[in-house]
Amino acid sequence: MKPITRTRAALLLAASLAAPALAADHQPINLRVTDELIVPGYQRLVAVTADFEAATAAGCADRARLEQAFHAVGDAWHDVELWRFGPVEYLDRRGRFWFWPDKHARMDRQLRQFLNAADRAVLTADAIRELSAALEGMPAAERLLFTEQADGLGGADAYACAYLHAIARNLNEIAAGIVHDWTDPQGQRALVVAIADDSSALYESADEYATELLKSLHTELLAIRDQKLALPLDASLEQARPHRAEFWRSGRALRNIGHNLESVRALFELLAAGIEDKALSDAIRGDFDAAANALAAITVPLYQAVTDPQQRPRVEAARAAVNTLAERIGKELPAALGLALGFNSLDGD
Amino acid sequence: MRRRDLLKLGALALIGARTPWVLAGTGETRLLSAASDADGHHYVIGLDETGAERFRTALPGRAHAIVAHPDGRHALAVARRPGRFIVVVELSDGAIVGQIDASEGRHFYGHAVFSADASRLYATENDYQRGEGRVGVYDVRAGYHRVGEWPSGGIGPHELLRDGDTLIVANGGLRTHPDQGRRTLNPEAIHPSLVWIDRGTGHELARNDAPAEWQRSSIRHIAALADGHVAVAMQHQGDSGGQAPLIAIAHPERGLRPLYAPDTLQRRMRDYCGSVTADADGSAFAVSAPRGNRILFWSAAGDYLGDIRVEDGCGLAAEGRRGGFLISDGRGGLHRHDAHGGTTQALTVHPAVRFDNHLLHL
Numbered sequence: 001m002k003p004i005t006r007t008r009a010a011l012l013l014a015a016s017l018a019a020p021a022l023a024a025d026h027q028p029i030n031l032r033v034t035d036e037l038i039v040p041g042y043q044r045l046v047a048v049t050a051d052f053e054a055a056t057a058a059g060c061a062d063r064a065r066l067e068q069a070f071h072a073v074g075d076a077w078h079d080v081e082l083w084r085f086g087p088v089e090y091l092d093r094r095g096r097f098w099f100w101p102d103k104h105a106r107m108d109r110q111l112r113q114f115l116n117a118a119d120r121a122v123l124t125a126d127a128i129r130e131l132s133a134a135l136e137g138m139p140a141a142e143r144l145l146f147t148e149q150a151d152g153l154g155g156a157d158a159y160a161c162a163y164l165h166a167i168a169r170n171l172n173e174i175a176a177g178i179v180h181d182w183t184d185p186q187g188q189r190a191l192v193v194a195i196a197d198d199s200s201a202l203y204e205s206a207d208e209y210a211t212e213l214l215k216s217l218h219t220e221l222l223a224i225r226d227q228k229l230a231l232p233l234d235a236s237l238e239q240a241r242p243h244r245a246e247f248w249r250s251g252r253a254l255r256n257i258g259h260n261l262e263s264v265r266a267l268f269e270l271l272a273a274g275i276e277d278k279a280l281s282d283a284i285r286g287d288f289d290a291a292a293n294a295l296a297a298i299t300v301p302l303y304q305a306v307t308d309p310q311q312r313p314r315v316e317a318a319r320a321a322v323n324t325l326a327e328r329i330g331k332e333l334p335a336a337l338g339l340a341l342g343f344n345s346l347d348g349d
Numbered sequence: 350m351r352r353r354d355l356l357k358l359g360a361l362a363l364i365g366a367r368t369p370w371v372l373a374g375t376g377e378t379r380l381l382s383a384a385s386d387a388d389g390h391h392y393v394i395g396l397d398e399t400g401a402e403r404f405r406t407a408l409p410g411r412a413h414a415i416v417a418h419p420d421g422r423h424a425l426a427v428a429r430r431p432g433r434f435i436v437v438v439e440l441s442d443g444a445i446v447g448q449i450d451a452s453e454g455r456h457f458y459g460h461a462v463f464s465a466d467a468s469r470l471y472a473t474e475n476d477y478q479r480g481e482g483r484v485g486v487y488d489v490r491a492g493y494h495r496v497g498e499w500p501s502g503g504i505g506p507h508e509l510l511r512d513g514d515t516l517i518v519a520n521g522g523l524r525t526h527p528d529q530g531r532r533t534l535n536p537e538a539i540h541p542s543l544v545w546i547d548r549g550t551g552h553e554l555a556r557n558d559a560p561a562e563w564q565r566s567s568i569r570h571i572a573a574l575a576d577g578h579v580a581v582a583m584q585h586q587g588d589s590g591g592q593a594p595l596i597a598i599a600h601p602e603r604g605l606r607p608l609y610a611p612d613t614l615q616r617r618m619r620d621y622c623g624s625v626t627a628d629a630d631g632s633a634f635a636v637s638a639p640r641g642n643r644i645l646f647w648s649a650a651g652d653y654l655g656d657i658r659v660e661d662g663c664g665l666a667a668e669g670r671r672g673g674f675l676i677s678d679g680r681g682g683l684h685r686h687d688a689h690g691g692t693t694q695a696l697t698v699h700p701a702v703r704f705d706n707h708l709l710h711l
Contacts, residue, residue, distance in 0.1 A: 085588060086588060087588075089587045089588030090587065090588050090589070090590060091587075092536065092537065092565075092586075092587055094587075095536050095537065101529065101532070132537055132538075133536065133537045201612075201613050201616055201617075202616055202617060204617065204642075226530065227530075227532075231529075331387065340660070340661070340680070342639065342640075342661045342679055343385070343661055343679030343680075343703040343705075344623055344637075344639040344661050344662075344663035344664075344678070344679045344703075344704075344705070344706055345621075345639040345640045345642070345661050345663075345679065347531070348621075348623045348624075348639055348663050348705070348706040349413060349429050349430065349459060349507075349531075349569075349706060
């Protein structure tokens with residue numbers, strides 16, 4: 001091996017100094033998003049599902065207490081729904097927790113059969129995991145609490161109440177599993193931390209993880225626009241499909257979107273620290289405000305609003321505002337961050 | 350000189366400087382791909398041998414695979430799911446000379462194949478009320494009149510190949526309905542399979558069903574190797590942490606044999622393969638992994654030959670010589686790689702273009 005001459009050492013030093021200046025180093029923001037948003041968000045999901053489990057353990061007589069616990073789980077889920085990578089995608093956890101949109105006719109039939117069979121053996125922790133995704137998560141919990149099925153909840157010995165308790169325990173296990181798989185010494189967070197010394201088994205660079213975050217942000221906006229708002233709206237007032245609104249039975253559709261939008265904005269604000277183009281950040285902030293205001297102008301539940309001649313234009317305006325936001329973020333934010341959303345990597349089919 | 354010509358000259362200069370592969374264009378359309386631009390317009394693009402653009406034809410929606418007509422004068426751009434068009438274009442100038450619309454209650458899946466004598470066209474289709482896969486049969490000489498359909502042997506058929514008079518269909522297993530866009534309706538129970546079908550009768554000749562432990566790996570793209578073997582590229586639903594099979598070699602009697610990339614790479618593929626293509630003599634095949642920004646190369650026997658990094662690389666085509674591949678990417682780039690020699694060359698870049706999954710080389 002040749003000795004390193006002083007000139008060559010100086011060149012190497014210059015090269016190592018110059019390299020990071022070529023592109024923004026996303027690693028500090030990567031760690032902030034992980035430690036300030038992702039992990040605490042899932043930890044909160046563990047806490048609220050534990051409370052749901054506790055609420056159902058004492059029987060189902062106190063309906064207000066159950067509904068409050070149910071809604072706390074719904075809120076916490078929509079604060080983390082945007083993360084579409086890592087532990088929430090292992091073992092079909094996303095679908096098992098919050099299966100939507102569901103085919104409601106089929107699911108109602110499955111649920112009725114399930115309640116009629118009243119088989120307590122399938123309510124053990126191991127057995128409930130083997131049920132179809134729709135029966136082991138929040139869609140079934142919603143029907144038990146917010147439809148005529150609620151009449152069967154009754155006292156602590158009622159089958160429906162035991163079933164609801166089994167679902168709550170299952171949700172807590174799923175949430176705990178996600179937190180474990182993020183925070184374990186070999187877990188997802190460790191894969192992010194290891195980017196710094198180039199030893200991550202998953203991420204080749206800080207840019208790759210930052211791109212995952214950017215995709216999460218963009219994809220959630222598209223989900224709000226193309227599913228949560230567009231499905232119940234459909235093409236016209238006459239064609240509106242109110243029961244395509246997310247969790248319409250519990251009237252949660254707009255509340256879900258509100259939490260989604262807040263979480264997307266929190267992620268944007270951390271990413272925005274890496275943007276030099278302040279005019280762009282301000283424009284995006286204006287778009288966020290406009291979308292939030294447009295949603296706030298809808299004063300009845302979404303499933304009612306889409307068929308109401310007065311309210312429907314407000315839903316359409318909200319979709320347009322989310323579209324403006326999603327378009328600006330899709331077209332301008334990646335370049336401002338020195339990243340690319342990808343085309344085939346998003347969905348090459 | 351027009352700006353367009355200047356741009357062409359620029360592309361030629363770039364290629365001339367980097368590779369001796371081709372020094373001048375033949376002026377003929379040799380490469381075709383579906384493509385989109387930043388504003389979300391969708392096209393079929395024709396390029397000459399050098400990668401210079403010959404035409405860009407607007408399409409009614411996003412297309413997927415481009416299929417060469419055996420007459421050497423036309424190509425078909427097939428709508429990706431849940432699209433309902435197949436557009437016929439002239440190779441010389443990209444002019445649209447015909448369109449096949451999906452029949453009532455059906456949509457296309459982005460792939461089609463001609464019979465060797467060009468009398469029939471076969472397309473994978475969705476009977477979306479029943480949620481069952483179909484192979485639509487079209488009489489080419491009767492203006493692509495639809496003359497029948499067969500069961501594809503599964504749900505969500507995607508790519509199909511022809512080997513002599515046998516059709517080979519990849520049933521991805523994902524049930525979708527156009528009312529719900531591209532959303533998977535059966536994520537908990539997909540049953541991917543590979544099915545061999547007699548193209549004359551529609552009878553199922555053989556099938557490989559994915560074993561239970563693969564159940565979430567959707568068999569999407571396939572390529573014919575020698576001796577009846579088929580290379581298989583899959584897309585896992587969810588994050589398996591690098592555990593799910595993504596590549597396999599199939600055979601009607603010997604079944605599916607999974608292939609795993611070296612450790613870190615298997616995980617970095619992020620559970621997703623874009624496409625698979627065999628080289629000119631079937632001695633090697635390439636698999637694109639756009640989420641991992643990698644193209645992997647394997648021998649027909651299943652030995653791992655190596656990989657290269659291509660950002661958002663997805664489209665693949667045999668380049669003509671043994672071990673030779675062409676690669677397109679979502680940033681408008683075209684690349685060439687020799688899987689046996691291990692050398693890579695960047696050919697050209699069309700910065701305003703996003704090449705879609707599949708690349709056709711005539």
